Amino acid sequence: MSNADVAQKSDPKSNAQDSTIAHLELSLFLAHQTGNRLAAAAALGKLGNTYADLGEFDLALNYYEQALSIAHEINDKRGEAASLGNLANIFTRLGEVDKALDYYNQAQSLFAAIDDKRAEAASLNNIGNAYAALKNYERAIDYYQQALTSERGLGNLRPEGEALANLGLVYADISKFDKAIEYLRQARNIFVELRDSSTTQNIERAIEDLEKKSK
Amino acid sequence: MDRFFRTYDYELQRLSELQQAHDREHQALKEKEERLIELNAQNRALQTEIKHLKRNSLISWGLSVLALVLTGVGINFLSSAAASEGDVTLLTAAGLILIIAGIIVEGFAFVTRG
Numbered sequence: 499m500s501n502a503d504v505a506q507k508s509d510p511k512s513n514a515q516d517s518t519i520a521h522l523e524l525s526l527f528l529a530h531q532t533g534n535r536l537a538a539a540a541a542l543g544k545l546g547n548t549y550a551d552l553g554e555f556d557l558a559l560n561y562y563e564q565a566l567s568i569a570h571e572i573n574d575k576r577g578e579a580a581s582l583g584n585l586a587n588i589f590t591r592l593g594e595v596d597k598a599l600d601y602y603n604q605a606q607s608l609f610a611a612i613d614d615k616r617a618e619a620a621s622l623n624n625i626g627n628a629y630a631a632l633k634n635y636e637r638a639i640d641y642y643q644q645a646l647t648s649e650r651g652l653g654n655l656r657p658e659g660e661a662l663a664n665l666g667l668v669y670a671d672i673s674k675f676d677k678a679i680e681y682l683r684q685a686r687n688i689f690v691e692l693r694d695s696s697t698t699q700n701i702e703r704a705i706e707d708l709e710k711k712s713k
Numbered sequence: 714m715d716r717f718f719r720t721y722d723y724e725l726q727r728l729s730e731l732q733q734a735h736d737r738e739h740q741a742l743k744e745k746e747e748r749l750i751e752l753n754a755q756n757r758a759l760q761t762e763i764k765h766l767k768r769n770s771l772i773s774w775g776l777s778v779l780a781l782v783l784t785g786v787g788i789n790f791l792s793s794a795a796a797s798e799g800d801v802t803l804l805t806a807a808g809l810i811l812i813i814a815g816i817i818v819e820g821f822a823f824v825t826r827g
Contacts, residue, residue: 540723547720565723580721587718605721620719627716660717667716704714 518548539568539577546584555588562588579608583621590628598628619648623661630668638668659688663701670704675712679705769825776822780815787811 522545529538546561562585569577586601602625609617626641646661666681682705689698790808794801 543723547722550720577723580723583721587720590718617721620721623717623719627718630716657719660719663714664716667714700714 515548515552519545522548535568535572536574536577539565539572539574539581542568543577543580543584546581550584550588555592559585559588575608575612576614579605579612579614579617582608583617583624586628587624590624590631593631595628595631599625602628615648615652616654619645619652619654619657622648623657623664626661626664626668630664630671633671635668635672639665642668655688656692656694659685659692659697662688666701666704670708675708679708679712682708769827773822773826776818776825780819780822782815783811783818784815787813787815 522541526538526541526545529535529541542561542565546558546565549555549561550558562581566578566581566585568574569581582601582605586598586605589595589598589601602621606618606621609621622641622645626638626645629635629638629641642661642665646658646665649657649661662681662685666678666685669675669678669681682701686698686701686705689701787808787810790804790811794804794808797804
């Protein structure tokens with residue numbers, strides 16, 4: 499066993515993801531066996547989410563596409579919208595931003611039709627990411643601000659922290675370091691409150707880097 | 714540092730809706746339970762009231778019967794006194810006392826009936 503393997507085995511997050519994948523594959527098998535299409539789509543989508551989290555974008559795409567296909571067949575609007583949104587996230591990460599924006603728009607229409615405010619707010623943040631990837635920072639800021647307002651309205655602390663961090667990162671991109679640091683500090687406070695030490699440390703490192711740059 | 718992407722969950726909203734529906738049902742059941750407790754308390758109070766009324770009614774009828782007997786016996790004494798010869802003072806007095814006692818007892822019966 500290599501050192502990397504040992505490190506991975508001892509990483510609690512990686513172990514948890516392995517266990518999640520095993521459970522989801524079992525769920526998928528049982529869903530297929532019992533002919534439960536909704537459960538199968540959910541398991542496929544969740545497998546996609548787990549592989550996306552691991553950075554395995556090709557696998558994630560594959561699972562999301564299967565989930566989308568089933569959701570469309572059984573007319574599960576929520577599942578269809580979720581798959582479109584998740585696919586768009588992958589396309590943004592892979593640099594296919596125009597395709598991502600098209601998928602986000604389709605997802606937004608479906609989320610609006612089923613009145614899913616949380617998902618609509620999540621989409622605003624993700625569309626902000628897409629515009630940031632296109633280096634259209636003005637529009638990115640606009641979408642992040644809308645996401646921030648929506649998340650605050652819904653009282654969702656973690657998404658609020660993430661929108662604040664994204665605002666911080668986009669201001670860093672346009673070299674407005676003071677504003678970037680201000681947003682990142684607000685984000686850090688939220689992650690401290692959520693006791694998410696890993697994200698807190700990442701944000702603190704970003705703040706330190708920006709403080710050095712701004713001097 | 715990477716940007717934060719928000720992934721879309723597949724059953725989260727559905728579960729959240731189910732949870733909300735469950736909470737609403739739970740709240741409705743709780744309200745019904747509270748109303749039931751309130752109605753039970755009212756029912757118990759009414760039962761006690763009915764019990765008191767029944768008891769008072771019984772006492773009242775008992776007193777009325779007693780009053781009727783006393784008055785009847787009193788009248789009978791007075792009739793006997795009127796028909797008798799000789800000293801009937803005691804018989805007359807006893808008859809009058811019994812009639813007065815009958816009237817007083819009937820008064821009590823009337824008060825008890827409410």
